[in-house]
Amino acid sequence: MDASFPAESNVPGALSPRIHPDRSITFTVKAPEARSLQLAGGDGLGQGPFPMTRGADGTWSVTTPPAVPGFHYYWFVLDGLSVNDPGSETYFGYGKETSGIEVPEAGANFYALANVPHGEVRARWYHSQVTGDWRRALVYTPPRYDADPGVRYPVLILQHGAGENETGWTRQGRAQFILDNLIAAGKAKPMIVVMDCGYAVRAGASTPTFGAHASRQEVEAAFLAFEDVIIRDLIPTIDSDYRTVPDRDHRAMAGLSMGGMETLFVALHHLDQVAYIGSFSGPFLPGINTGTPGAQFDPRSAYEGAFAKPAEFNRRVRLLWLGVGSAESQFRAGISGAARALQASGVRLVYFESAATAHEWQTWRRDLNDFAPRLFH
């Protein structure tokens, strides 16, 4: 008997993709006129692209090796063009809507939609003086936010990665369920989580070029505009419109990958506003945020000397949290090296490695699950 089952990320009624008990996955699509079809996607699916095989009725299929648990982006390559799988939900990644698949992890319930009280995720439109536009943030309010109108809450600003947007943490990341479960178990304080879109262009400015080969100046220009949005527009909006405790001791910021870089960039400029800082798989890129151009991370010069006086840093910053997946071959050495260098210089921090996960969302779900309980004590 076939024990495979449709992925939770399939659209209702779609029978493909199907996950087998060993976490191998069978992808099927009917395309009688196609000449070639491949499956490609995130690291945890294995070393693709995987050629698909045409059956007699024009149905193409492939079964992958056992996948890493968690969420993986993927796509078909149909006669050379990358296209979505009509059987799966899409998620904003790689700068566009991309198919994704949810592979269960045995025993991992921390991001499940469980039988506990649930908060809300609110779409909030706000006007930015910095960009001149209306922007949309997603705001998680914890269970009982409306029922207990006398209670005020601390705030975590939580950012997505490059190519993603403000929907990433609730759709791919399931941040709302992670918080619901932590709060229900008494492991995390009830908090408001604000997820904004990590891009900003100043009113009247042209869209900057900002890609894999961006210069330090280009990255800084992009980050400075976003920093201004956070400090001048977003934080005042949240403190005005929600029942926050509007001070630094009740404000945290974290993000993944580019969002981790943004978090360090913004928070280290504004330690008067943020006391808890998390960088999830945030790379330290020589010439960008390592301090000395072209060199490894330097705790004395990085971030304009923010870490240069460890005792003062430790007094002001209630939590510095750095994490990476152990399978992130491209970033692990840089992040663990920066963490070691900071610790050697006397900076207090938490370093966390997600076992056997890559630069993907299962790493960041685990990061949030470790990070959030450490906040606001």
Add this chain to the structure above:
Amino acid sequence: MDASFPAESNVPGALSPRIHPDRSITFTVKAPEARSLQLAGGDGLGQGPFPMTRGADGTWSVTTPPAVPGFHYYWFVLDGLSVNDPGSETYFGYGKETSGIEVPEAGANFYALANVPHGEVRARWYHSQVTGDWRRALVYTPPRYDADPGVRYPVLILQHGAGENETGWTRQGRAQFILDNLIAAGKAKPMIVVMDCGYAVRAGASTPTFGAHASRQEVEAAFLAFEDVIIRDLIPTIDSDYRTVPDRDHRAMAGLSMGGMETLFVALHHLDQVAYIGSFSGPFLPGINTGTPGAQFDPRSAYEGAFAKPAEFNRRVRLLWLGVGSAESQFRAGISGAARALQASGVRLVYFESAATAHEWQTWRRDLNDFAPRLFH
């Protein structure tokens, strides 16, 4: 000079599709290895599919005739397989994630993200006793909902069409901006709008077959499960968790297409709970909801005689609103015929035709813009 511009529905940075001043649209995609590419989509794009032409560099393109204003689903047919355009956002329609394009309508600002106070759209998870599952509703709360904690609001339950889900009214429909604009102009009362997913399977039951050729019994079974969710689970949840006025005179229900059929089905069974009723392009299908099997709409027998006593109906129902797009060749005769028959029998109703729009979202945006101001007086 080329006066074309990327559609508002393009993903950030995507240069295609591009809309020309006459509302013709150029779609471009690079697919050097493709053998055939076509563009297909909603009625308002014109009589497709439109063959695309390959350029020397492997870029395929087509320019459509001038499109009808509004939102249109569309897709590429790449060597026989329907796939999304990587340049556009996707929207849940046809039971899967489907590309969409927003074509501006000159002078129509009623659904714009304007410089007015904005409500929130809240994702609310709730447990259904009927289905045994957690479900997600989207809840629009009007501007100042949090700021004026002493105010209670009427509720509009607003449903999507077949193949869509609870995201349709805010993503394709822009219902939140329509309400924001109406409320800002003083044209509609501030209200809560609840958008649920219009499918339900009873706990323990198998998923019913329900398609274009469903029988009356199959439609009824599907609608009855959804009706129970609305009446037993959703309305009590909303009245418990939001500051509603929890009575029939402050509760409306409306929906589009299948959602219009569901609205008549649910509301006419529960006039003790709902006083305002809107069916937007909700078909009257012989044998399904016309009263006499196989026949045209019969006001005496339809909906178990709900309209059979017009004076009593008019006394109880504060608004019955039926609408259709004038270009809906498949449904216009049936809906306008039902409206005429009801009026001839003495039932008071509003009948609205959206000029020159088809079975598409521009019709339903206009419907909501006409319907909402008539509520809760």
